[in-house]
Every structure is written in structure tokens, then in C-alpha cells.
Amino acid sequence: MSRILLVDDEPQLLRALRMNFHARHFTVITASTGQEALDATGREPPDAVVLDLGLPDFDGVDVIQGLRGSLDVPIIVLSGRADTEEKIRALDAGADDYLTKPFDMDELFARLRAVLRRPTRAAPGPTARIGVYKIDVTAGTVTGPDGHVRLTPTEWKILTILLANPGRLVPGKHLLREVWGPDAEQHSNYLRVYFAGLRRKLEPDPTRPQYLITEPGIGYRYNP
Structure with a gap:
């Protein structure tokens, strides 16, 4: 009921x-x-x-x-x-x-x-991996070889949306709406800034990302 x-x-x-x-x-x-x-x-x-x-x-x-x-x-x-x-x-x-x-x-x-x-949006699994980092979505923690990695609240929002859609393209406008609201759709520079920060923290080589992928002009993808 x-x-x-x-x-x-x-x-x-x-x-x-x-x-x-x-x-x-x-x-x-x-x-x-x-x-x-x-x-x-x-x-x-x-x-x-x-x-x-x-x-x-x-x-x-x-x-x-x-x-x-x-x-x-x-x-x-x-x-x-x-x-x-x-x-x-x-x-x-x-x-x-x-x-x-x-x-x-x-x-x-x-x-x-x-x-x-209508199906509801997918929820991320309780854990995921990005290279050597273990993401515990339930606990809200990222752990690597040197211990915990601190993410900002906005970085967490972006990351959990990507983790809920492994391997699938998430349009940039969708991320902007979900994280900053409907008035932010034109501010793609927000995503560039925050993805740069996530890659510095989680990618082995931030200049050649393996896990947090940009599809130019379209959106972003988490590559498990």
C-alpha cells in the first residue's frame, strides 16, 4: 500500500x-x-x-x-x-x-x-574502488594506502552520483541540477573545478584519468 x-x-x-x-x-x-x-x-x-x-x-x-x-x-x-x-x-x-x-x-x-x-534513480552500492582507494558510501569515507582521504561535501555529491551509474555517461547538466539546483545548468565551469579536485585526490595520474572520465561537451563517467 x-x-x-x-x-x-x-x-x-x-x-x-x-x-x-x-x-x-x-x-x-x-x-x-x-x-x-x-x-x-x-x-x-x-x-x-x-x-x-x-x-x-x-x-x-x-x-x-x-x-x-x-x-x-x-x-x-x-x-x-x-x-x-x-x-x-x-x-x-x-x-x-x-x-x-x-x-x-x-x-x-x-x-x-x-x-x-517509473523506476527511481539508482543508489550507489555500499562500497566501490577507484584504483587503490576504497570508497565506503555508507560510512562516507575514502581510504587509501596512506589512510583517509578527505572529500568536500560537494565532491561527495558528485562522486556518489557517478558511483550510482558505473560505466554509464552522466550528462553534465544532470550533475549540475542534482548538486547545485536547476539554475546552475549553464555553469559547466563548476564541474571542471570539482573534477580537477577529485582527480588530484583519487587518480594515479590526474592529467590522464582512468576512473573519472570526461566525455567532452556531454558529461562524465565513472569507469570501474
Whole structure:
């Protein structure tokens, strides 16, 4: 039975949503503010989120970004904001779908079923190796012949995304969105700087990388 977080500050709509979700045998968590939504996910992570953008405390787009910091579950936006720019903002922030109010309840559930069928992003394995270095993802440590190697939080974010996709190309824009947010897509220089640092720490010869590979103009690859 899927657990759904419903976030809306309209009591009547929230009540109607809760009744309809219960009737379809979903477990329901409700929140009427952005802070309540963030707190609820920390206590009991849902399988999907249905979120209104017009919340009294935070802009809904900021809530999406906050949720994406700790959740990898589908997010469907329900909003009275019908203009294209608002839809783009929400989708770029990490929403999976966008439904404009007033909406058809059957359409909402059809879209929810569709996003629940999508596979979630892969998680890195508990350990990996880069040459002589052992990466313990669970413990957050890198160990080499001379002991522990310190990585910055940003280097860790980049590395764990690559480790979750061994041998596969990860587009540069995807890395920028995941690490710095949707507004960073044009800042490819960020990646150049951080990959240079990772290679200095982990590659036998940083000028000729064997494990952290750049595909020029496209993205990056972890070569196991």
C-alpha cells in the first residue's frame, strides 16, 4: 500500500483528496504548510507527494527543492497557477508532473499511477574502488594506502552520483541540477573545478584519468 503525502492549505480540498485517496486504499499523510510537509517527510518518508504551490509559509517551488534534498519519490504539483513559466519552474525544481486546478480526480490518479511505475534513480552500492582507494558510501569515507582521504561535501555529491551509474555517461547538466539546483545548468565551469579536485585526490595520474572520465561537451563517467 503506497503512502502519499498530500500538501495543500485549502481545508476543503485537502479533505476531499484525503477521502479519495483513502477510498483507493492509499495511506495518507497531510500537511497544510511547507514546513509541515518537510517535517512529515523527515518522520515518515512517503512513496509520492501531491503538492500545492500556493502555501502560506514557503513558495511551493522552494518546498520541492527542499524535498528533493532528501527524497527520491514522485512529486505531482496541483496548482491554480496555469502559466507556462510556473510549470517550468516547478518541473525544473524536481516535480515529476503538473496538474492545473480545477482538475479531474480520475486524471490525478492516472498520473499518480504513471509516476509510481517509473523506476527511481539508482543508489550507489555500499562500497566501490577507484584504483587503490576504497570508497565506503555508507560510512562516507575514502581510504587509501596512506589512510583517509578527505572529500568536500560537494565532491561527495558528485562522486556518489557517478558511483550510482558505473560505466554509464552522466550528462553534465544532470550533475549540475542534482548538486547545485536547476539554475546552475549553464555553469559547466563548476564541474571542471570539482573534477580537477577529485582527480588530484583519487587518480594515479590526474592529467590522464582512468576512473573519472570526461566525455567532452556531454558529461562524465565513472569507469570501474
